[in-house]
Amino acid sequence: NKTKAMAEGESRESSLSKSWKAIEANPTDFTSWSQLLTFADEENIDEIRKAYSLFLDEFPLCYVYWRKYADHEYKNNNLDNALAIYEKAIEEIPHCVDIWVHYTAYFVEKSGKDETAIRELFERALSFVGMDFSSHPLWDKYLDFEISRNNIRSASVIYDRILQTPLEQTNSYWQRYKTFFGRYSISKLQSEQEIKELDRLNLHTEESKKEYVLRQKQRMHDITNEMVKKYRVYENEVLKVPYFHVLPLEDSQLEAWRKYLDFVEMEGDHDRVRKIYERCVIPCCNYTEFWLRYTRYLESNIETGPWTVDDVREVFYRVTRKFLKRRPDISLYFALFEEEHGEYQSVVDVYENIIKHVPGHLETLTNYISFERRSGNYEQCEKIFRRSIPTLNTENEIIFFYIQYLKLMESKSSSSQLRTIMNEASERFPGCKDLWKVYINFEKQCKDDNFVERIYGIYERIKLVHSKPSNMDETSQYRELGKEDYLDLMLNYVEFCCDYGDDVHKLRELTYEYIALQLEADRELGLKKRQREDSYYSDVPTKKQKVDEYPGYDQNAAAGYNNAQDYNAGQNAWNGYYNNSYYYQY
DSSP: OHHHHHHHHHHHHHHHHHHHHHHHHOTTOHHHHHHHHHHHTTSOHHHHHHHHHHHHHHOTTOHHHHHHHHHHHHHTTOHHHHHHHHHHHHHHOTTOHHHHHHHHHHHHHHSOOOHHHHHHHHHHHHHHHTTOTTOHHHHHHHHHHHHHTTOHHHHHHHHHHHHTSOOTTHHHHHHHHHHHHHHSOHHHHSOHHHHHHHHHTTOOSHHHHHHHHHHHHHHHHHHHHHHHHHHHHHHHHHTTSOSOOSSOOOHHHHHHHHHHHHHHHHHTOHHHHHHHHHHHTTTTTTOHHHHHHHHHHHHHTTTTSSOOHHHHHHHHHHIIIIISTTOHHHHHHHHHHHHHTTOHHHHHHHHHHHHHHSTTOHHHHHHHHHHHHHTTOHHHHHHHHHHHGGGOOSHHHHHHHHHHHHHHHTTTSOHHHHHHHHHHHHHHOTTOHHHHHHHHHHHHHHOSTTHHHHHHHHHHHHHHHHHSOOOSOTTOTTSSOOHHHHHHHHHHHHHHHHHHOOOHHHHHHHHHHHHHHHHHHHHHHHHHHHHHHHTTOTTSOOOOOOOOOOTTSOHHHHHGGGSHHHHHHHHHHHHHHHTOOOOOOO
């Protein structure tokens, strides 16, 4: 038995270790977390704390695990820790009915606190979720608490509040209230002031007073019940999935929330609208659509409603720091919000938080640089650029980032600084045609006395790169220029020399060089085509006409004009020069 127990312990420890490694590789993998917690439940309290605290930091909306975590602490005689866990839970998800129901029950049964403390907790809970359509379990516990202590007057006040709140169980509460009301005397149910008001109405008997009060409550219930009918249409749909889950929601469920939000916004009750939004972003937490809609609603009612900029900021902070900290889209919008409100340091914090959780995210990096550019912090722009390059994952990302940086900073940084960066980029990726074009276009826009010579120098570097490939990693797709890319750049060179240069000999030589390259390319294309044709007509002999020899003339090029196909190749070379002219725009 001892050997068996040791083997089981080693197996459990091995499983726990494997689960931790899986989570380190992918901290958002809910299945790995679930397995880890299953193993951790059998470990000591320190291992339990480590597992649950990290899990709930990643998935704070999973209310069941808050309760399990608190139960572990209580079993280990740590009542204060258990209560602290529930407090942390309601800080994270204050609009979750279930967590309040468990917390209040736990507090009543195990905390040993007095009635005042317990009542304060119930009132705090109701301030968050008392208007929730399905909050009847919480109201029930509050009623049970007061009635169990024979606080009939307090229970009567709670019933009054329930009868004015549209709840799923409104009709049931009305029947229960009538039973409760008939069980006690009017002196226990009503306050002294209320009884005096009844006396002033010449209602002096117990029966007349109770009949009058019950009629008033009936009117109250009828009004509330009409509200329930309106809300139930939407609640029946959204209550199908009222909790958070990592699995995506169905389109019909998302549409149900959209319609419900449309309805309550038209109703115009700001407090209720916000409660519905808070409920919505629990099951719809992973959908930025609803978070953005929520913040837009609050922001649009700052001047006419009860909300402030800080209310909007709190929602943004919650979603970007807790629930969707690895989703850049909502954080980028938060950054724009803070920038518009002049909160420079907050914007920096938002961008740095994205970079921390999603390093190398290109849109974040370019937006961050744009922000610093708008703020006039040009040195900071280059610092962000420099430290971000190593975080990018692919060559294409790095090239894109170089190009974007040039676009963002060309009107703000000095030409020499940007030229240094473009030199660096072209040396690093000599086989990237687009990078060369951006570099050339940048120099064109400088238009100083030396820009023509500088662009000549760039084109000569391109020719050198083509003739002598880089010794960089052979796996790089940008180690050398492809033939088509080189041909395209040489066409640009000819055009530039024609448009801006003064040396006709240079133009003539470049033109000849380009035509020769185009002819060679067309011959290769034609050869490939003929090889495909020859696979069908391999027995058909080919004939070559004799070509006159002209001293100093390209024999191979001339030979090409002696049949129709190669004549077209020659025409294409000239057409490529005269008719295919364009400049690379970025």
